[in-house]
Amino acid sequence: MTEARTTEPGAPRPLLRASGLRKAFGAVQACDGVELEIAPGELRAVIGPNGAGKTTLISLLAGELKPDAGQIVFDGADITALAAPARAQAGLARSYQITSLFPRFTALENALLAVQARAGHAFRFWRPAAGDPALIEPARAALARVGLEARAEVPVAALAHGEQRQLEIALALATRPRLLLLDEPTAGMSREETQAMVALLSGLKREVTIVLIEHDMDAVFALADSITVLVYGRPIATDRPEAIRKDAEVRAAYLGEEDGGDDRPARQEAP
Amino acid sequence: MQRSDLAALIGLLAFALFPALAWAGGLLWAVDLASRMLIYGLAALALNLILGYGGLVSFGHAAFVGAGAYVVGILSFHSFMGGGFLGLPGSGSGFLVFPLAMLVSGLLALAIGALSLKTSGLYFIMITLAFAQMIYYLFISLPDYGGEDGLSLWARSDFGPLDIGNDVVFFYLCLGLVLAFTLLKRRLVGARFGWTLMGLRDNPRRMQALGTAGFRYQLAAFTLSGAVAGLAGALLANQTEFVSPSFLSWHLSGELLVIVILGGIGTLYGPLAGAVAFLLLEFLLREVTEHWQLFLGPILILVVLYARRGLWGLVEGRRRD
Amino acid sequence: MSLLLIFEQLLNGLQFGVMLFLIAAGLTLVLGIMNLVNLAHGSLYMVGAFVCAWVSLQSGSFLLGLVAALPATALVGILVELLVLRRLYDRDHLDQVLATFGLILFFNEGVKIVFGARPLRLDLPDWLSGAVEILPGAPYPAFRLAIIAVGLLVGLFLYWLVTRTRLGMLIRAGASNREMVQALGVDIAKLYTLVFGLGAVLAALGGVMAGPIYAVEVGMGEPMLIMVFVVIVIGGIGSIRGAFVGALLVGLTFMLCRAFLPGLFGLFLDPAGAAAVGGALASMAIYILMAGVLIARPRGLFPAQG
Numbered sequence: 087m088t089e090a091r092t093t094e095p096g097a098p099r100p101l102l103r104a105s106g107l108r109k110a111f112g113a114v115q116a117c118d119g120v121e122l123e124i125a126p127g128e129l130r131a132v133i134g135p136n137g138a139g140k141t142t143l144i145s146l147l148a149g150e151l152k153p154d155a156g157q158i159v160f161d162g163a164d165i166t167a168l169a170a171p172a173r174a175q176a177g178l179a180r181s182y183q184i185t186s187l188f189p190r191f192t193a194l195e196n197a198l199l200a201v202q203a204r205a206g207h208a209f210r211f212w213r214p215a216a217g218d219p220a221l222i223e224p225a226r227a228a229l230a231r232v233g234l235e236a237r238a239e240v241p242v243a244a245l246a247h248g249e250q251r252q253l254e255i256a257l258a259l260a261t262r263p264r265l266l267l268l269d270e271p272t273a274g275m276s277r278e279e280t281q282a283m284v285a286l287l288s289g290l291k292r293e294v295t296i297v298l299i300e301h302d303m304d305a306v307f308a309l310a311d312s313i314t315v316l317v318y319g320r321p322i323a324t325d326r327p328e329a330i331r332k333d334a335e336v337r338a339a340y341l342g343e344e345d346g347g348d349d350r351p352a353r354q355e356a357p
Numbered sequence: 358m359q360r361s362d363l364a365a366l367i368g369l370l371a372f373a374l375f376p377a378l379a380w381a382g383g384l385l386w387a388v389d390l391a392s393r394m395l396i397y398g399l400a401a402l403a404l405n406l407i408l409g410y411g412g413l414v415s416f417g418h419a420a421f422v423g424a425g426a427y428v429v430g431i432l433s434f435h436s437f438m439g440g441g442f443l444g445l446p447g448s449g450s451g452f453l454v455f456p457l458a459m460l461v462s463g464l465l466a467l468a469i470g471a472l473s474l475k476t477s478g479l480y481f482i483m484i485t486l487a488f489a490q491m492i493y494y495l496f497i498s499l500p501d502y503g504g505e506d507g508l509s510l511w512a513r514s515d516f517g518p519l520d521i522g523n524d525v526v527f528f529y530l531c532l533g534l535v536l537a538f539t540l541l542k543r544r545l546v547g548a549r550f551g552w553t554l555m556g557l558r559d560n561p562r563r564m565q566a567l568g569t570a571g572f573r574y575q576l577a578a579f580t581l582s583g584a585v586a587g588l589a590g591a592l593l594a595n596q597t598e599f600v601s602p603s604f605l606s607w608h609l610s611g612e613l614l615v616i617v618i619l620g621g622i623g624t625l626y627g628p629l630a631g632a633v634a635f636l637l638l639e640f641l642l643r644e645v646t647e648h649w650q651l652f653l654g655p656i657l658i659l660v661v662l663y664a665r666r667g668l669w670g671l672v673e674g675r676r677r678d
Numbered sequence: 679m680s681l682l683l684i685f686e687q688l689l690n691g692l693q694f695g696v697m698l699f700l701i702a703a704g705l706t707l708v709l710g711i712m713n714l715v716n717l718a719h720g721s722l723y724m725v726g727a728f729v730c731a732w733v734s735l736q737s738g739s740f741l742l743g744l745v746a747a748l749p750a751t752a753l754v755g756i757l758v759e760l761l762v763l764r765r766l767y768d769r770d771h772l773d774q775v776l777a778t779f780g781l782i783l784f785f786n787e788g789v790k791i792v793f794g795a796r797p798l799r800l801d802l803p804d805w806l807s808g809a810v811e812i813l814p815g816a817p818y819p820a821f822r823l824a825i826i827a828v829g830l831l832v833g834l835f836l837y838w839l840v841t842r843t844r845l846g847m848l849i850r851a852g853a854s855n856r857e858m859v860q861a862l863g864v865d866i867a868k869l870y871t872l873v874f875g876l877g878a879v880l881a882a883l884g885g886v887m888a889g890p891i892y893a894v895e896v897g898m899g900e901p902m903l904i905m906v907f908v909v910i911v912i913g914g915i916g917s918i919r920g921a922f923v924g925a926l927l928v929g930l931t932f933m934l935c936r937a938f939l940p941g942l943f944g945l946f947l948d949p950a951g952a953a954a955v956g957g958a959l960a961s962m963a964i965y966i967l968m969a970g971v972l973i974a975r976p977r978g979l980f981p982a983q984g
Contacts, residue, residue: 148566174568188559199556202549203567209577210549218549261567414772472969476976479715479771483911484972490904491965498958607904611779618776648791654784661777662765 099162101126101295102147102265107156109142109319116142117153118319124265129287129296131306134316140299141183143316144267147297148180149173161264174204179263181254183270183299187242193253194238197225200260228260229253232286248279252286259290266296272305284308307331364672365539365626372532376525388524389596390640394633395531396592401616401628402538403585407578408614409623410546412558416482417469417489418613421583423605424465425458425590427496430508430600432457437511451514451521458591459584465492466583470576486607493605507601514595521595531592535629538585543625554578619660621669630668682816687937688930689812693822695929696829700884701902702909702921703836704877710916711849712870714763715771717778719881719906720899721785726751726882728789731798731894740803747882755878759871767870782900790896800889825887832880836918849873905932908968914978923979928964935960 102124109117116139124130132140145151147158149170158166165173188196195216201224202215215221229235232252237245245253251271258266271287272280284305290296291309300306306313307327314324315336323336330336372391379387400422407413432454435447448454469488476484502508513522521527545551556564557571564571594600603609612635620631638656642649664670705719729750734743762781766774801807802821809817840846848869851859860866884902892898909928913920940956971979 150562150566169570170565171568171570174566180566182563186560186563188556188563190555190559199552199564200567202552203556203564203569205549209574212544212548214544214547215549215552216547221549257563257567408772414775416775472973476972479709479915480911480972480976480978482715482771482775483907484969486904487908487911487965487968491962491969494961494965495958498961607900611775614772615776615779618772622772648787650783651787651791654780654782654787657780657783658762658777661769661773661780665773 098126100124101128101161102297103159104147105157105159107143107146107158108154109139109146109151110154115319117146120156120316120319120321122314122321124295124297126295127292129291129298129309129311131298131300131310131313132316133300133303133306133313137318138316139319140316141269142319144180144269144297144299148178148267150180174261174263177262177264178267179258179261179265180267181258181269181271183273185247185250185254187250187253187257189242192239192241193229193234193245193249193256194222194225196242196253197228197256197260198222200228200257201225204261224262225260228256231259231290232256233282248275248282251275251279251283255286259294263294266290266294268296268298268300270299270301272300272302280305361624361626361669361673368626368629369536376528385524388528390636392524392528392531392592392596394636395528395535395629396589396596397613397616397636398629398632399531399535399538399592400586400589401613401620401632402535402542403582403589404613405617405622405624405628406542406545406554406585407575407582408617409627410551410558411554411575411578413474413575413579414482414614415473415485415579415582416607416610416614417485417487418582418586419605419607419609420469420489420492421462421466421586422590422593422609422613423496423602424492425462425587426594426600426604427502427508427590428458428461428587429454429514429591429594430510431502433510433512433514434502434508449512449515451516451519454514455588455591458587460587462587462590463580463584466586467576467580470579470583474572474575474579486610489605489607489610493602493607496605497602503601505602507599507603510594510598510600513598514591527596534588534592538588539625539629546625550574550577615657619657619667621667621673624667624669624673627667627669630672634668682813683937685813686816686818687933689818689822689826690937691930691933692926693825693829693929694933695926696826696833697884697887698902698906698909698929699829699922699925700832700880700887702906702913702925703832703918704874704880705906706910706913706916706918706921707849707873708877709910711873712763712767714767715774715778716763717775717903718758718781718785719877720903721782722751722755722878722881722899723885723888723902724785724789724896724899725754726885727800727889727894727898728793728798728885729882730886731800731889732793734800735798740801740806743800744886747886748879751882751885752875752878755881756871756875759874763874764867764870785899786896795896797893797895800894802890821890828883828887832883833922840918845872905964908964911978912968912971914980917978917980920978920980927967931963931967932960935963939963 100123102122104120104122107117107120108115120143132143134140142151146153149165149168149172153166156166157164160173160176160178163176165176168176188199191199198215198221201221205221226235226238229238232255234249234252234256237249242250242253251273255268255271272283275283280302287296287298287309298306298309310327312324313327313330314321315330323330323333325333372395375391376388379385400418404415404418407415431442432448435441436449437447441447469485473481473484473488496502497505513527519526519530521530546554553564553569553574556569557575561571590604593604616631616635617628618631619635620629621627639649639653642652646652701719701723705716708714708716708719726747730743730747733746734740737743758781762777766777806821806824808820810820810823812818812823840849848859848864859869888902905928909924910921912927913922913924939960940953943952943956
């Protein structure tokens with residue numbers, strides 16, 4: 087029941103394959119043998135109750151946490167041993183559930199930092215970064231992609247919460263990723279802001295492969311090509327959205343107790 | 358930034374004209390004080406590169422200042438007394454000892470930085486302090502070079518036609534070097550390198566996730582900062598014509614931090630303003646009372662509590678960068 | 679070198695170690711619980727030594743000096759906490775370093791004004807100034823033995839306080855979760871002042887015991903303070919157990935290196951060179967120890983939880 091059913095025979099090589107991923111924090115098994123296969127171009131939603139280990143999974147994939155066991159293969163290459171910066175260089179980008187920006191800089195400058203981080207080495211000591219078209223143009227493009235072009239010169243601290251969440255995505259996009267790991271992009275958003283975010287994400291779909299963690303079930307069913315349900319750090323089902331909606335085990339484990347709260351691994355009991 | 362540049366230009370002009378004004382006012386001794394301000398300013402500018410732009414609180418920058426000073430002192434000692442240091446003959450040539458002071462301090466910073474940057478936060482503050490203490494005790498235990506008493510310079514460094522034995526010439530050498538490093542730093546923090554440093558200061562986790570391996574940039578900045586602090590040390594040795602372990606002491610490390618904060622952390626010209634204010638304050642308090650530290654201490658506390666953005670914050674008005 | 683000499687140096691190391699521990703215990707609690715870097719902790723140690731020396735000189739009684747030094751230093755510590763440090767809890771470490779650096783300048787000058795610039799002598803009463811024959815043919819100063827005993831007792835007391843009492847529970851909880859402690863109805867500001875006063879008393883005790891061995895002079899706090907920071911960083915910030923282990927490690931390393939390194943280098947260097955290199959390495963040894971520990975374990979030997 088843990089195999090990825092989206093990979094049919096003759097399907098292209100998966101962009102990302104994680105096998106046997108384990109991560110424990112003390113006695114808490116946050117990630118307990120996760121198997122995951124993401125096909126190129128797919129939008130995969132990962133859902134699960136609070137403390138199911140969703141954010142841990144993203145951090146493992148992005149290289150911010152080291153797995154206790156398991157292997158991660160990205161585009162045919164084993165990246166398990168790579169640290170976060172090297173994975174970003176390889177084309178993996180993540181966003182954060184708790185907005186993680188550069189608050190002293192403007193929206194454009196934030197995007198610019200992301201573009202230059204992706205550009206590789208920054209041992210350039212002389213030419214002003216702020217006037218460099220090689221940085222500015224992709225940065226503006228990333229802002230435009232999330233609909234923030236009119237707010238480019240506004241300092242992050244002055245942006246509305248919804249705009250900060252958009253910028254959060256823009257930073258990840260500015261690194262021109264091939265796989266985008268989105269950690270609850272609608273966290274803390276109003277109804278209208280959520281709808282705008284769903285529209286934004288459906289525009290990104292097909293352009294870039296996406297793994298999406300989301301609590302808002304309307305957003306999940308509107309966007310996902312397929313859904314993986316995570317409970318106590320284990321994937322209990324992976325299937326098309328319609329099938330997941332009907333799956334009795336999933337309903338018992340998750341949909342029945344949906345509450346849309348925060349994802350806090352600390353609350354989880356050891357299985 | 359316009360206002361800030363204008364104020365800096367006025368400051369530069371004031372410094373450039375200072376010897377003439379002091380001469381006219383019969384205050385030629387004040388040129389010596391002004392040179393000292395520039396030297397402390399240079400060391401503080403160097404510290405600010407990693408402290409203000411890199412967010413790295415080094416509590417051991419005296420090690421680099423002192424190492425630079427000792428390079429000048431030891432080579433001068435051998436050039437007059439004969440013998441050599443590790444097979445190197447002594448030299449009094451400024452064209453040799455100044456770059457060498459930068460090189461030695463830079464290499465020292467490279468080694469200390471490579472180890473210290475493995476830690477962060479409070480542990481970083483403490484490990485830089487510990488390394489500086491290590492260097493301090495090293496020089497105290499070298500009886501050939503004066504041990505605790507220090508080492509007198511036989512003469513100021515020899516810059517050929519430029520006679521820095523003359524206080525006014527020496528002043529302009531200091532001013533020139535401060536100006537050169539300020540311009541360099543201005544380009545540096547505006548370039549990709551500076552942006553990367555600031556990004557790592559504000560949100561290291563995100564920078565990593567975006568693809569920047571931070572360690573090498575912070576280490577490069579730390580090394581450059583150490584090398585320029587070494588240059589300040591070479592100037593300091595020449596100014597006092599004396600080298601002592603007190604140049605390596607943690608008091609100097611603390612004073613440099615104070616100067617940066619007083620002037621305005623993370624600002625281009627603030628550390629210079631801080632050096633001018635700090636040394637002037639020290640000078641005036643000394644004139645008034647022998648117990649000047651009794652007043653300097655509480656003034657520092659008040660600055661920390663109530664003037665967080667420093668003197669340059671008043672000049673710049675709105676907070677930027 | 680004889681076994682007896684090694685034994686004596688081990689005792690010296692132990693004695694220096696427990697003294698470091700007395701000063702480190704208060705500092706590590708303040709660091710761990712209030713997240714405050716207090717450079718002026720060494721000044722409290724100095725104040726304790728000066729008050730004890732002065733009262734002893736005036737009254738002729740060391741015990742009276744001790745009895746006066748502890749509450750006087752506690753009072754100074756509490757005043758400093760109320761007037762200055764309290765405003766620094768929410769600031770970053772850099773601000774704390776600078777403000778408490780200012781406090782050091784103030785205290786050094788203030789002590790100079792109150793007690794004079796000349797070092798004070800602190801004489802031991804007869805019953806402490808003799809030697810005890812701990813092993814046949816190995817007399818050891820009674821006062822140093824007393825320091826070891828007091829230090830170990832204080833260590834046991836702190837262990838009991840932190841692990842077995844309500845105050846200790848609050849201290850441990852306060853380190854990881856301020857809101858939770860407040861929710862228990864505890865006045866966190868009072869708790870902080872109390873912990874700070876306790877730290878000041880321990881620092882004064884350290885000063886009293888250092889007085890008869892080292893000089894009671896202005897500026898005596900800073901070299902000690904830096905050593906104590908080394909101790910805390912090695913042990914792990916906020917951990918009493920770490921402070922204890924770190925203090926003994928630093929004390930033993932320092933004393934053993936100082937005693938034996940010059941001899942060791944004498945095996946392959948000329949005597950003058952050996953004395954210089956050996957002496958240098960002994961002073962540097964504890965910083966090398968600290969650097970080594972931090973490179974292997976960036977958060978110290980016993981990192982506090984949270």
